[in-house]
Amino acid sequence: MTTVAPVEQIPLSFHQEFLCAFDTGTTEGPFGPRYHVVGAWRLRGELDLTALEAALGDVVARHEALRTVIVRDGERPYQRVLAPCSPRLTVRDLGGCPADERESRAEELLNEVESGTNDACEVPLLRAVVGRFDDTDAVLVLNAHHTAADAWSIDVILRDLLACHAARAEGTEPDLPDVPQYQEYARHERENADSPAAVAARAYWRDTLRDARITALRSDRPRSAGAPKATSWHRFAVDTEVASAAVSLAGELKSSPFMVLFAAYQVFLSRLTGTDDLVVPTFTPGRGNARFHETVGSFINFLPLRTDLSGCGTFRDVVRRTRQACLGAYSHDVPFVQILGEAPTLMAPVASDDLQVSAFQAISSPYLATDERAGGLTYSKLWRRTVSQEVGSDVPDGILWTLHIGPSNDMVGSLGFNSNRFDADTMSRMLADFLRVLRAAVTAPDTDPRR
Numbered sequence: 276m277t278t279v280a281p282v283e284q285i286p287l288s289f290h291q292e293f294l295c296a297f298d299t300g301t302t303e304g305p306f307g308p309r310y311h312v313v314g315a316w317r318l319r320g321e322l323d324l325t326a327l328e329a330a331l332g333d334v335v336a337r338h339e340a341l342r343t344v345i346v347r348d349g350e351r352p353y354q355r356v357l358a359p360c361s362p363r364l365t366v367r368d369l370g371g372c373p374a375d376e377r378e379s380r381a382e383e384l385l386n387e388v389e390s391g392t393n394d395a396c397e398v399p400l401l402r403a404v405v406g407r408f409d410d411t412d413a414v415l416v417l418n419a420h421h422t423a424a425d426a427w428s429i430d431v432i433l434r435d436l437l438a439c440h441a442a443r444a445e446g447t448e449p450d451l452p453d454v455p456q457y458q459e460y461a462r463h464e465r466e467n468a469d470s471p472a473a474v475a476a477r478a479y480w481r482d483t484l485r486d487a488r489i490t491a492l493r494s495d496r497p498r499s500a501g502a503p504k505a506t507s508w509h510r511f512a513v514d515t516e517v518a519s520a521a522v523s524l525a526g527e528l529k530s531s532p533f534m535v536l537f538a539a540y541q542v543f544l545s546r547l548t549g550t551d552d553l554v555v556p557t558f559t560p561g562r563g564n565a566r567f568h569e570t571v572g573s574f575i576n577f578l579p580l581r582t583d584l585s586g587c588g589t590f591r592d593v594v595r596r597t598r599q600a601c602l603g604a605y606s607h608d609v610p611f612v613q614i615l616g617e618a619p620t621l622m623a624p625v626a627s628d629d630l631q632v633s634a635f636q637a638i639s640s641p642y643l644a645t646d647e648r649a650g651g652l653t654y655s656k657l658w659r660r661t662v663s664q665e666v667g668s669d670v671p672d673g674i675l676w677t678l679h680i681g682p683s684n685d686m687v688g689s690l691g692f693n694s695n696r697f698d699a700d701t702m703s704r705m706l707a708d709f710l711r712v713l714r715a716a717v718t719a720p721d722t723d724p725r726r
């Protein structure tokens with residue numbers, strides 16, 4: 276009897292391990308069919324559907340993460356990479372749609388795809404829907420499971436997909452450079468878990484998060500009410516003059532627009548919770564190692580930012596403190612599971628029945644496409660989403676505030692929340708309060724924003 280050497284199991288990345296903490300063992304958690312990330316692009320030019328179908332297969336062959344399942348049946352979950360397979364392409368006829376309604380019709384299709392499912396156990400973990408307005412005008416929507424891709428990855432998938440479409444449309448094999456695979460990243464992370472930088476980062480977090488508790492909000496309904504889990508998305512635009520005031524104040528204070536927006540969010544939270552010592556999670560892209568910039572996978576990192584607002588006399592002071600907290604966190608951006616090891620009681624509040632964390636992030640991806648070209652196609656990402664939806668991509672357990680800062684400082688945002696825990700009008704009130712604080716803060720930064 277020949278003994279087959281046990282195939283060495285591919286470990287989970289630290290972020291995938293973090294997601295296991297939210298695994299409810301049902302289809303409602305991060306391994307369920309609604310935990311996905313979507314994107315939509317307007318395509319102008321000759322779109323060859325046969326070539327696009329073949330290109331979808333090329334992209335799944337190229338990126339193992341899109342055909343990897345997370346096996347959770349033993350004591351330690353691991354990743355299993357499966358053979359290349361082709362995603363299905365759904366084609367929708369949007370003919371007869373007048374030109375000036377196409378942008379909103381495209382956003383409708385995006386929301387429709389986002390309200391659907393993408394089963395994490397059914398590879399490939401990528402779905403594609405193309406809506407055709409006419410022969411040279413279409414909208415492409417991609418949906419990838421969020422354990423296998425993130426916002427950065429969905430832009431990489433699109434760029435590779437259209438490069439492969441261009442080759443296939445000319446009857447040639449795609450010829451893209453090799454790309455490091457997500458399993459290499461997962462191994463690399465673990466091999467470097469005790470590097471000098473990682474040891475220094477753990478010391479930083481031990482010190483920074485001493486006696487800290489994550490800031491949490493009282494939900495309208497307790498977890499024990501057992502209402503079926505769903506995540507709603509409230510989307511909104513930020514007034515242009517507020518957005519540009521935020522961006523110019525950021526420039527004045529040598530801070531990023533995110534830091535100014537986050538500072539206003541903390542003022543809002545401080546007033547809501549009555550505490551000055553805030554610990555608010557954000558998500559960083561987790562792409563510090565340039566080797567993995569073209570790799571598809573879920574790299575984001577849940578990073579707790581601690582800021583004490585006591586003694587801040589003006590909003591400028593709040594931004595300066597926020598900037599310090601952000602810079603300190605960014606320069607110690609190690610996986611959250613390692614940070615938690617240094618602050619074991621940090622997440623205690625969210626173990627209670629009626630509290631939830633409320634994370635705040637700004638999405639950034641270097642591949643935000645505006646009028647990019649790929650073969651005979653010109654493509655632009657639909658990122659100014661302002662249409663809300665009752666059921667969309669899942670947020671595992673909490674509220675997720677996201678701001679998208681556009682190329683010309685225009686800004687839109689979204690509020691993802693578990694509708695089994697919070698009412699939609701509670702969210703609308705919170706958003707109105709936050710936007711009021713933001714407007715007052717960035718238009719009069721020398722006043723005390725907490726009055």
Ligand SMILES: OC[C@H](O)c1ccc2ccccc2c1
Nearest residue numbers: 632634670671672673674675
């Ligand atoms: O893209 C962010 C991701 O959907 C995510 C993962 C875990 C979370 C835990 C608590 C609150 C928000 C989360 C969002």
